[in-house]
Amino acid sequence: xxxxxxxxxxxxxxxxxxxxxxxxxxxxxxxxxxxxxxxxxxxxxxxxxxxxxxxxxxxxxxxxxxxxxxxxxxxxxxxxxxxxxxxxxxxxxxxxxxxxxxxxxxxxxxxxxxxxxxxxxxxxxxxxxxxxxxxxxxxxxxxxxxxxxxxxxxxxxxxxxxxxxxxxxxxxxxxxxxxxxxxxxxxxxxxxxxxxxxxxxxxxxxxxxxxxxxxxxxxxxxxxxxxxxxxx
Amino acid sequence: xxxxxxxxxxxxxxxxxxxxxxxxxxxxxxxxxxxxxxxxxxxxxxxxxxxxxxxxxxxxxxxxxxxxxxxxxxxxxxxxxxxxxxxxxxxxxxxxxxxxxxxxxxxxxxxxxxxxxxxxxxxxxxx
Numbered sequence: 001x002x003x004x005x006x007x008x009x010x011x012x013x014x015x016x017x018x019x020x021x022x023x024x025x026x027x028x029x030x031x032x033x034x035x036x037x038x039x040x041x042x043x044x045x046x047x048x049x050x051x052x053x054x055x056x057x058x059x060x061x062x063x064x065x066x067x068x069x070x071x072x073x074x075x076x077x078x079x080x081x082x083x084x085x086x087x088x089x090x091x092x093x094x095x096x097x098x099x100x101x102x103x104x105x106x107x108x109x110x111x112x113x114x115x116x117x118x119x120x121x122x123x124x125x126x127x128x129x130x131x132x133x134x135x136x137x138x139x140x141x142x143x144x145x146x147x148x149x150x151x152x153x154x155x156x157x158x159x160x161x162x163x164x165x166x167x168x169x170x171x172x173x174x175x176x177x178x179x180x181x182x183x184x185x186x187x188x189x190x191x192x193x194x195x196x197x198x199x200x201x202x203x204x205x206x207x208x209x210x211x212x213x214x215x216x217x218x219x220x221x222x223x224x225x226x227x228x229x230x231x232x
Numbered sequence: 233x234x235x236x237x238x239x240x241x242x243x244x245x246x247x248x249x250x251x252x253x254x255x256x257x258x259x260x261x262x263x264x265x266x267x268x269x270x271x272x273x274x275x276x277x278x279x280x281x282x283x284x285x286x287x288x289x290x291x292x293x294x295x296x297x298x299x300x301x302x303x304x305x306x307x308x309x310x311x312x313x314x315x316x317x318x319x320x321x322x323x324x325x326x327x328x329x330x331x332x333x334x335x336x337x338x339x340x341x342x343x344x345x346x347x348x349x350x351x352x353x354x355x356x357x358x359x
Contacts, residue, residue: 156317159317159318160316160317160318160319160320162321163317189242192242192244192245193242193244194244194316194321195321196244198244198245198247198248199244199316199317201313201317224245224248227245228245228248228249231242231245
C-alpha cells in the first residue's frame with residue numbers, strides 16, 4: 001500500500017516561511033505514522049527533523065498534528081488514516097525545525113504549578129501510606145505523560161499564551177488531591193489567578209485529544225470547584 | 233517560573249461564580265417576564281395604562297432593574313472573558329476594550345435606571 005504524505009517543513013536557517021513537502025511512501029496498513037516518518041527520514045530525505053524516543057506511546061515525545069488532529073505518531077496506524085496523511089508540528093508552540101517545537105513555554109507552565117510532593121511533616125517510620133481510595137482520587141491525572149497534545153489542542157492556549165493550559169492543570173490536580181501532599185492551598189491560589197483554571201472555557205478539545213484518555217475537562221472543573229469552595 | 237508571571241489577582245473565581253449565579257437568576261426572571269408580557273398579555277394589548285399600573289408598585293420596577301443589571305453585566309462579563317483571551321496582558325488593546333465595556337455597562341445601567349425610576353404616570357395625566 002502506497003500512501004501520499006504531506007509534511008509541513010521549516011528550516012529556520014534556509015526557509016523564510018514553512019512549506020509543504022510531499023512524499024510517496026510504501027507502507028503496510030498496520031504501520032504506524034511514526035514508521036512512515038522513519039521511512040522518509042531514513043530513505044527519502046535525511047534532513048527531516050522529528051522527536052521520538054520510546055515509540056510506544058509512553059514517553060510523549062512524538063506529539064504532532066496528524067490529519068488535523070493532535071496525536072502521538074507512534075499510536076496512529078496508517079490503516080486508520082487512509083492513503084493521504086498530513087503531518088504538521090503542534091500548534092501554539094514555536095517551531096524549531098520541521099516537526100520539532102520548542103517545549104520550554106509548555107514546561108515553564110508545568111513548573112509553575114509546583115508539580116512535586118510537598119510535605120514538611122516528619123517522615124513516618126516506613127512510608128507515607130495511602131489507602132486505595134485515596135490513590136483512586138488521583139488515578140486519572142497520574143496518567144499524564146506530558147506530551148503537550150492537550151495544551152496545544154486548546155483554542156484558549158492558541159489565543160493567549162498566558163493560560164497555564166490543560167497539562168499544567170492536570171499536574172496541579174494530581175498533587176492537590178494527593179492525600180500525602182500539604183501544598184494544596186498554595187497551588188489553588190496559583191490557579192485562582194487570571195491565567196489559571198478559570199480561563200478554561202470547557203471546550204473539551206483536551207479531553208478529546210489526550211492519548212492517555214484522561215478526563216481533563218472534568219479534572220479542571222474539580223479544580224474550579226475546589227477553588228470556589230475554599231474561598232466562598 | 234519564566235513565561236508565566238504570578239499576578240496578585242485572585243478574583244477570577246468570583247467572576248466565574250457570578251456568571252453561573254446570574255444565569256440561574258436570569259433564567260427565572262426572563263421566563264417570568266416573557267410569560268407576563270407575551271403569554272398572559274400580548275404586545276397588542278400592552279399600552280400606557282398597563283405600564284403605569286405595573287409601575288405603580290416598586291416591585292416591578294425592581295424586577296425590571298434586576299433583569300437589566302444582571303443581563304447587562306452577564307453579557308459584558310462574557311465579553312470581558314473573550315477580550316482577556318485574545319488580547320495581550322498589560323497591552324493597550326486590552327485596556328481600550330475593557331474601558332469600552334465598563335463605559336457601555338455604566339451608561340446603559342444608569343440610563344435604564346433613570347427610565348425605570350423617573351417614570352411618573354401622573355406627570356402625563358396632568359397634560
